[in-house]
Amino acid sequence: MPIAQANRPAAESELHIALASCRAALIAIAMFSGLINLLSLTGSLFMLEVYDRVLPSRSVPTLVGLSVIAAMLFVFQGILELTRGRMLLRIGNQIDWRVSDRVYDLVTRLPLRTRGGGDGLQPVRDLDTIRSVLSGAGLPALFDLPWLPIYLVICFAFHPLIGGAVLGGALVLVILTLLTDRLSRSSVQRASIHAAARNRLAEASRRNAEALAAMGMSARLLARWRELGDAYRRQQKIAGDISGGFGVVGRMLRMMLQSAVLAVGAYLVIHQEASGGIIIASSILTGRALAPVDLAIANWRSFVAARQSWRRLEKLLAAIPAPATQVPLPAPSRTLLAEKLSVTAPESEKPLATDINFVLKAGSALGIIGASGSGKSSLVRALVGAWPPLRGVVRLDGAALEQWSSETLGNHIGYLPQDVELFEGTIAENIARFVPNPPMEMVLAAANAAGIHQLIVGLPEGYNTQIGEQGARLSAGQRQRVALARALYADPFLVVLDEPNSNLDAEGEEALTRAILAVRVRGGIVVIVAHRSSALAAVDFVMTMANGRQQTFGPKDEVLSMLTRREPPPAGPFKVVPQTAAST
Structure with missing residues (x-):
């Protein structure tokens, strides 16, 4: 299925399955979060008791008892928070472990399905982003947010005015969170696109460092690097300014709200509608209730990046599914067949090789010759299964290549690109x-x-x-x-060599000829693409190609003799020279 057609992932995606495998741990974390939030009331209740019971009674034993109980609860809360953090870290690692093999599979298969236009390592980066966010400090805030209504209920229990003040502050912070998401989402996405383009340029420059130095291209590509870097930093700055700005506003409002709650509490004490302990307890409770919202706003940019990474990775996993398990087949040993074979580059509709037909028997070697751009390399990519045929089929011993798994087929093929x-x-x-x-x-x-x-x-x-x-x-x-x-x-039974002598000296070409002959002697098949006639010394069949079409195919001597006589090209799509030595 072309990637362009994979508009939405399957209902039960591989990422969701990986996350579902951690369901028990997530339930445990939710339970721990509930206990942590209940234990977070310790400070408020301790101050309430100190102000309302200990100070009026001047009872030191009561103070000591309350202090010991509070200390034990704080220690228990710390243990739970430590356990929750470690469990989140292990959930991130678990998802990475379950999906990392498929991500590597994507990285290796994606170039065979697409032609440029993307960062080949983006799936790896996406998985790293998902794991880091799952293991980071921001995710516990999402587990704590559902407990905000409980804190509001307690604040209303203290007094409706206190509850109303906290509710108003919570609504303002929630609005800030939604604005942060809405305003920063596009900037984070554009920053990711610019970062991928910059990574591709850096990798291409590293691979071609000699050409850049020899032809004086470094300065011009440096200018392009600067443009991409400026665009990336600009979008990062916008996203950072939005997230950081709203984060500062959120913290400022939270501190103002705590002071406002103190003021409301003091007003209530003056009018004898609340005790002095409620002033301190409600202030502490307000800070604890709104802390998850504040933390969520501060980490919202990473949440947005993780969500985009999740969607990208989910889409790719759905577009390039894991290879299906194939029924084991006997090792090929007899024939290679190309039948009405047409080949196109990934994500392209234009055929690069069209209507190729030939049969090779064990012990044969085929040399493919033709001008640059005639479709030779495209053809051999289909012969080894790297590119799926647009039409037609490639068969080994009568079985289409698709009937083998990639790993098993690779054991029977030797390929020199x-x-x-x-x-x-x-x-x-x-x-x-x-x-x-x-x-x-x-x-x-x-x-x-x-x-x-x-x-x-x-x-x-x-x-x-x-x-x-x-x-x-x-x-x-x-x-x-x-x-x-x-x-x-x-x-291997089938050995495919694409211009294997392009960098060889005379000694290397002799070794190549001996290697081809050795494959033929042991009953293998060799297909060799060549521009130099010396590479054809050990072949017994030759195919000529032009403009993506097979022109001639037959015994080497007859085809080369015909080419030497400069016969006009055949009127049809190709001409088959009688195969007097087909059983060789």
Whole structure:
């Protein structure tokens, strides 16, 4: 399902399921919050008793007894608040633990479903935001807010004037909270968009630092960085000013309200409608009743950010569901079929390769040639399952690629993309595709098949050499040959190589030819995209492509001979040369 069509998440989203798994803990936190709010009455009641009982009676034993009881209740309240904070922290970690695998799945699959226009790491940041807010100091205020009516009832029990003053202040603070949400929401959202754009620019600049330095582009991209930074800071300032301003107003009103309650209490005492203890008790109670509202206003910007992160992540999880469990299939060993295959880039309707048809049997190797932009790389992305077909199907031994899970299919495919990417770790880990504790003989076999064993053992730490981020400690040719060994690891049935000799010297090309022949000898299939004819030395079939269409397909000698004679292009979408060696 295209992401654009995922306008609203499923009724029972994965985030809601993760949160529901913490239901018992949330119920316990709500109960703890109730006890905490009841215990928060300790200070008010203590002062009420001191002023109304202890001072008139001048009873020291009563004062000591009340002090001991109050101290025990304060300690119990502190334990409950500590427990509640730790439980919230663990709820945040629990949700992160339950969803983090899916978020990583989103990060790896999102580039296969979308083409640019977004921050690839935004799902990770969204999950971090949700976890930090769930574990932060602001969330307990939301558990305390429902107890505000209880405090109001007690204040009304003291006297209707005191209750009315507190109710009026509470209504003003609630209005401030709603205004904070309404006025800061759009600024927080725009700030998030500018921050994502700035992160993308920083990452692109880091990856292309050499090009920036060589072509003098740093200053111009720095200007763009400043523009994004100014826009981000401007929106952050607006949101911060709104949240901070209303927060200050809220605290000011709360302090004024406490003083107002003291004044009302004094008025009532003067007119003998209340005791002196009610003055202090009601003031303390007012501060405790309105503290959650004050804290909620102060943390409202983080609440808004968490809500936006929740919605973004929920939408992505619904748009890219977890892969369905597939029925295990036998390992492919006979054929590769492309039938009426049309391929388009993610989130695009324009076909990049159209109506591709061919069959390869075990032991065959196909070379795909054509001008830049003819659709070769798009085709091989569909052959390995990276891009889903727009129309048609790719089959291994008669089963469509979709019938395998990604993990299982990957065990049968070796892929060397045009843009080689290695991962931070050792050479052995990269060759073994980061399989835990891989058999070293399989790593050595892949390295020998790629002709890179001697080069590796010549390094100071051999196969344990750390290659750095993106293989930065290796040359371009070394990275390509390590990636070739990774593609050959564990003898996959289908090996797809996209311009594997672009960074290779003569020795590397000879090793590549031997590797292709070795795959054919063991009964595998090789598909290779090439611009240089030397890469076709070990193939037995050739396909030519132009403008996204298959032009010819057949035995190598016949196709190359036809191209050498410069025959005019076929009138139809493609021409199949008789396959006299199809069973090779």
